[in-house]
Amino acid sequence: MADLVESILREEAEKESKYKTIFVEKDADVEIDEGNLLACDPNPIDVKLFKSNKDDFINNLARDNTQLLFNQLWMLPVERVDNTVLAKLPKAKTLIPREKRLPKPRPETKWEKFAKAKGIHKKKGKDKMAWDEQHKEFRPRYGYNRANDDTKDWLIEMKSNAADDEDPFEKRITERKERRAKNELQRLRNIARSQYGGKVPGVGLTPVEKPNKDQLGRALVLAKKSTASLGKFTERLPKEKNTVKGKKRKFEPCVGDMKKEKDKQLRILKTLSHAVPINVAKAASHFMSQEPDERYVFYTKF
Template sequence: MATTAACNVDELLAQAERDEAEKLRSITVDRELELDFDLGNLLACDKNRVEARDLAGESKADILRSLARDNTQLLINKLWKLPTERIQEAVVAKLPDPTTALPREKPPPKPRPPTKWEQFAKLKGIQKKKKTNLVWDETAKEWRRRWGYNRAKDDTKEWVIEVPETADPNEDQFAKRVAAKKERVAKNELNRLRNIARAQKVKVPGVGLTPVAQQSKDELSRAASVARVSTASVGKFQEGLPKEKPARGTGKKRKFQPVVGDFGAEKEKQLELLKLMGSKRSTLNVTKATNKQMREEDREAAAARYSKRGKQAGRKGRGDRAAAGKGKGKKGARGKPAGGKPQRGRPTGGKKSKPGKR
């Protein structure tokens, strides 16, 4: 009895060791043909042949699972051979450039058309020189930004301005400087709108209250829509004109879901769709359908009443015309036809007369 128990324990230990070895298989995988790797896309292509008769049996799932495990192991072995670095508490491998060209979901974006200045610079061979963002300010004795808020050599912070000799001594130089800045800002905004109109291949509207050329209705609406979205909030808080219709092409754009995104939301969406397809309950809105049917019946009844009333009015009109036609042939009190002279060859009296007598 003790020997049988010992044999059972040995068999159980051996089975446990085999199960553990199966779980922790070696990282070394042998293949007749080496796999093609594209580490930039984390892609491994297996060119080894798989027998069809092996996949025909019940062990098809096990064979596919084993192949997927071995190929994944080979891909991970290749990744561990790449140069790695440690970022905080994670070990990161630097992937090479991908070699497999994958198709895009959306068409590539069109290049932005050049502005008028960019066309002129290309024609004249003018190259843009990169300037540093910081310059030395002699007044503050520190490095400051070249443009924007708290910039170096900010002339708006001056408390006194020298009046030029050719200027009016009574003219406010501070107000003149503010007006000049507003004019420059307006000019830049006008150039920006012209670039947008040129990119959209539309005719640029006239400048000022009286346009130079006669503008059509579509051009005026397009100019108004472009001016409305030129604010800092892209026209969100811009009030519309009375009886103004929205311009064409300014509606909501179709949004596409990203290729790689929230897998949880995608899973919930697919499960809801499957649940709706498998449900036996009707998704018809009974109240809405009933109201629609009642409106259709009322509309048909009203159309029938209207057509019946028109037919009755037509019959009545024909009867009045017929009665008026019969009244024209009646004779008067003296034997004359109504509305005419007495006819010759016929007696004027009501009784027939004998021949030769009147």
């Protein structure tokens, strides 16, 4: 009988050592921040106990503080979402620094800068739905199956000044494509302006109705260089002016004849050593005599 009681007590002791109690006692209260799931223990560390067995000391300390944190979490209000019980965390008490920098504000587009400079304010946006006169119902203002879709018109009135061979349907499609291309080009230019700090690379020659002299000259130069030989064998026009080319700079080699380099440095040193010293006072008086009397001009204005 005594052996049975002893075995039962031994099993209970093993269970208690394996499953510790949820009640933790400490000299100073542990600061719990439920919003950040953070526990700060202000109690001093027992140095002797820590040095005797570091692993057990750290494990026990971490277990006790974690138990205190979970005790506070079980006291928070809960809610059920999709058969899952969630705890409502309060606002964080500890301010934790950001991992990354604050996001930069979006750079202004060309139109936004112009509107800000001119004081133009954005109007109130239109409704998403618009009334369709043909079908007598409200339809989306833009996109598929939109209201008052002009692409489905079977008849278009010709303008009085339109050409005889002009196709109004084809013209409408072309204008729509041009508007889309213009918007896309403006979007890409805004992206490039934000990346290159306001400077947008050129787009080459753009078609204009009445090009000026400079534009024609630039087009001529680019057309000549568009050949396989980069304009080397392109024939000249009758009254074409000679192109002025810049002088090609020649640099001394980085590694050359040491004797020549030594002689060159000696000649420079000899020239500087035999130079006549400058009389600073005489040079200054000569320079001042050539300048107009600025004080006299200043006083005569008043």
